[in-house]
Amino acid sequence: MDSTEIFVERKTHHEDWTGEKSVKERFSIKEKYVNDYLSGEYTLDSKIERLREEGKKSEQDLHDMETLSREVLESVKTKHLEPVVRSFYNRTAFQIPGDARVRISLDTELTMVREDSFDGKPRAGNNWRRTDIGVDYPFSQLPEQDVCRFPYAILEVKLQTQSGVEPPQWVLDLIDSHLVEAVPKFSKFIHGTSVLLEDRVDVLPFWFSQMDRDIRKPATKGIGISRANSPRGSFVGMDNAGRHRGGRTNSATPSQSSLQYQNDIEVIVESEPGEHSSQNEGTVTQYSHAYGGEPSEETALLGRRNYQNSSESWLQKINPFAKPDSQRERQPGRVTFTTRDDQPNKRIAVPVRVEPKVFFANERTFLSWLNFAIVLGSLALGLLNFGDSTGKIAGAAFTVIAMFVMIYALMLFQWRADRIRRRESGPYDDRVGPTILVVVLISAVVLNFYLKIVAS
Structure with missing residues (x-):
């Protein structure tokens, strides 16, 4: 990997009915300082002082950066956190330059890789991440028990509309078409952790029952994303610079393995500067029909499985049509399914929204x-x-x-x-x-x- 800049990110998600906004905070650090930072030997004091002298950030931003770095380090130490799962994917982004009202991303080659040493294997050694792999998909040099190759692509559509406005009809048509299969609340890290660390997971994510089924549906005519008054096959925001391979993430912290609780269409207030058009008046919100993207991870499965891997064989152990065990204690807000004899205590959790x-x-x-x-x-x-x-x-x-x-x-x-x-x-x-x-x-x-x- 050529990148030397690492982003440490903390996401705090709230149910929308609470009235609280989900927050995404992050700061950057050079990779050579990551090990020292996690051990408490390195702080951001020198970097913050340099930024203060350069005048590139406000005092409030610098204070927030210092507070975030201190709180993240405290969480790592007090909760004894360590790297667990790394995710890799190639992202193709579609957006009209300078217009953030419609943003579409398509993640392919999604792969989750183990980073932990729970089984006694020092995968990363004394480093914060393993160095025996880079970005060489499909990571054939890794043993099958260390890698989970997701058999679908992840589609995410983000819309900015006035508060209370329904999403456009083309979004609803796309959701109902044969092109995608909606999987609300999908999380890459929850999926990777459940597959790669099955012995440490008590409740399985509800979409596991869909993994061993063919999601292809009969073709629906007239479904596509096109620019108004333009040829039928042109995509919104598609240009020569639209496709990139910069969507790789090396997020190996277990704190990112939290399940994202959101709706099929979630209203999220944009917090990043420069993304709102000056012509928009009133409260501008983002309808995120999120398919595996960030910040939301409501995801649709797109495509078909064309290869076998360890995650497929593991997922075949789940019987989605089995009757619940009458002797097992039912958990609130969950739909339970019995599994085969080698996994008698696994349950598939279906999140329940409380209005x-x-x-x-x-x-x-x-x-x-x-x-x-x-x-x-x-x-x-x-x-x-x-x-x-x-x-x-x-x-x-x-x-x-x-x-x-x-x-x-x-x-x-x-x-x-x-x-x-x-x-x-x-x-x-x-x-x-x-x-x-x-x-x-x-x-x-x-x-x-x-x-x-x-x-x-």
């Missing part, structure tokens, strides 16, 4: 119970203050019932909120509590009626 309205519905139910308790308590207070001896007995009974209703409502609210946060599939109803409340309330009314009859 904010679910929490609001739980709160409304809680307030409804409180409203009932307040009405009942007001009735009890009136009987205690202005009733006769029989009315006071009934008022005391209604007071106890009102307090019981409030306690029950609070416990039910907390119970449901906890299950929602853990994304459990249910059930969320409670038949015992309301039944007891009705029986007790009827008993109090009957008691009041009986005492009145006896007293008269």
Whole structure:
């Protein structure tokens, strides 16, 4: 590899319903300093001071760089992180020069390579990455257990539109066409880790059941990406400089192996400077129908398998049509599939999205119970203050019932909120509590009626 500049990147992803934005932060460092940086012997102080003297970055940018480098190093040390998986791919990018409203990337030759030494093999030695390979795809010099060659291409379409605007029809047509197979929440590093380090993975990503199926579909006519009023076969942003082989990543940190939780079409506010057109007004957002790209990794599988490798043979162990084991504890928000005898405890995880309205519905139910308790308590207070001896007995009974209703409502609210946060599939109803409340309330009314009859 000829590149000497290494980027250390930290991604923080949030569910969009939380209202928080996903953040991608990074800084650069010379490769010769990486080992010393990871060991704590090298800091960015000299580089930051040089940039401050040159005036190329603001004080806020320099402060953020220093903070990020310190926090990344602290995470590496406290969590005992080490390089695990490297990803390699060739990226072809399509974009109109100077116009970031439409960006398309196609990643081919996607390969994941082991960098760890968990099995006692010093693949990288004392270096931060292994040096026995470069960019010589398909890495035939590596043993099959160290490499995972992904059998499809990864397509990503990024759109910048006004906030709340639906994606263009051509994007929806492309998704529904025979050209792609959508795989929401696909992650290159999750896939590579699950294949290469299967003994360290308890839950398999849900797209594994698609890996041993032919995703080709009957051809759909009239599907393509073309410039308006131009010949049918021309692609948006396609020029002689559009194709490059600079999409290789040497990301060998396990922190990048996190599953990206996003929707089929995710609204992401652009944070990189210079990407917004000055003619756009209002809040400009990016619709990212992301197929394996960055920052989102919602991916479609494109193409066909034309070779066998270790990952294919490994994936054939998964039986996507097996019935769940009734003896296995079901996990919240997951669809479980039994595997063959050599992998009895593997589960395929399907992420479950929780809408904010679910929490609001739980709160409304809680307030409804409180409203009932307040009405009942007001009735009890009136009987205690202005009733006769029989009315006071009934008022005391209604007071106890009102307090019981409030306690029950609070416990039910907390119970449901906890299950929602853990994304459990249910059930969320409670038949015992309301039944007891009705029986007790009827008993109090009957008691009041009986005492009145006896007293008269």
